[in-house]
Amino acid sequence: MPASTSSSSSRSSARNGSSRKTLLACAAVAVAAVTMGLVSWQATAPDKAPGRSPAAAEPQAAGSGSGAGAELAKLARREGGDKLALGRADAPVVLIEYSDFKCGYCGKFARDTEPELIRKYVDDGTLRIEWRNFPIFGAESEAAAKAAWAAGQQDRFRQFHEAAYAPGAKEKGFGEPRLLELAREAGVPDLERFRQDMNGEAAAAALEKDREEGYRIGVSSTPSFLVGGQPVAGAQPFGTFAAAIDRAAAKARATAGAGAGTGR
Numbered sequence: 001m002p003a004s005t006s007s008s009s010s011r012s013s014a015r016n017g018s019s020r021k022t023l024l025a026c027a028a029v030a031v032a033a034v035t036m037g038l039v040s041w042q043a044t045a046p047d048k049a050p051g052r053s054p055a056a057a058e059p060q061a062a063g064s065g066s067g068a069g070a071e072l073a074k075l076a077r078r079e080g081g082d083k084l085a086l087g088r089a090d091a092p093v094v095l096i097e098y099s100d101f102k103c104g105y106c107g108k109f110a111r112d113t114e115p116e117l118i119r120k121y122v123d124d125g126t127l128r129i130e131w132r133n134f135p136i137f138g139a140e141s142e143a144a145a146k147a148a149w150a151a152g153q154q155d156r157f158r159q160f161h162e163a164a165y166a167p168g169a170k171e172k173g174f175g176e177p178r179l180l181e182l183a184r185e186a187g188v189p190d191l192e193r194f195r196q197d198m199n200g201e202a203a204a205a206a207l208e209k210d211r212e213e214g215y216r217i218g219v220s221s222t223p224s225f226l227v228g229g230q231p232v233a234g235a236q237p238f239g240t241f242a243a244a245i246d247r248a249a250a251k252a253r254a255t256a257g258a259g260a261g262t263g264r
Helices: 003-042 068-073 104-122 139-152 157-164 176-185 191-198 201-216 238-261
Strands: 093-099 127-133 224-227 230-233
Touching: 068 230, 093 104, 093 238, 104 127, 104 238, 127 139, 127 201, 139 157, 139 176, 139 191, 139 201, 157 176, 176 191, 191 201, 224 238, 230 238
Parallel strands: 093 127
Antiparallel strands: 093 224, 224 230
16 A cells, blocks of 8 residues: 555544544533433432432432532522512522423422412512423423413413413313413403414523523423522422522521621
8 A cells, every 4th residue: 555545544544533532522521411410300309219208308409519509599580570480589599490381290389389388488588489481291381381471471470370280271281272261261361462472483482491491401300490509309398398498598698698797
C-alpha cells in the first residue's frame, strides 16, 4: 500500500475513533443526568413494603446538601399574573405540581390533600401552589391541559381544575364537547373564546413549556411535586406535605434572619 494511502487511512481511523469516543461520552453524560433526575424523585416515592407508611418518606433532592435543592427551588416562577397559580407570589414556600387530568392519583391529591394544604398554608400566606401541565396519557390528556390553561385565561382555572378532578370526571373522557361542558360547570364566561384559546398556539406553547421543564428535571410520573425545591413523588398523605412545607418555611425564615443579621 502506498505511504500516502496508509497515512490517510490512519487519519480516518483516528477521526472515527475520536467520534465514537465523543458519542459515547455524550451518551454517558445524558444517562447520568437522567439517572440523577429519576433518583431524586424515586427516593420519595411511596414505599410499598408491608408495615411502612408512605408518610415515612423524607423528601430529599438528589445530591442533597450540594445545592441541588436550591437549583430546583429556582423553578418557582412567582409571576404575579400566573393564572394557574394560587397564593402570594412572595410566599416563603412554593409547591410546584406536575399533573395530568387523566391521572387517578392526581385526582386523589386534588380532592383529598390539596384543599387542606390551601386552608392551612395558602390562606395564611406561607405557601404558593404553582401548577404545571404534564400530560402523559395521550391526546385527551393534552386536550384537558390546554383546556385548563384556556379556562385560566378567564380566571377560572381553579374551578375547571375542581370540575375535571371531580369523582367520575375522567371516566367521561376529555373530548372537546366534554371540555366545553366542564368549562360551563367552571363558570367560564365566554365559551367561544375558551374554545379558541384551547385550540390556539399560545395554549400549545404553554403546555410545551411546562412539559419540557418536567422532563428536564427527571419527572417521569404524575403527580410529582417540588416543595421548596425538594422532590416529593406521588399522592402522599397530608402529613408528608405538611412536614416538607414546615421544613421549607423554617429554612426560609432562617435564611431571611441570617440576611437581616448581616445587613444584606
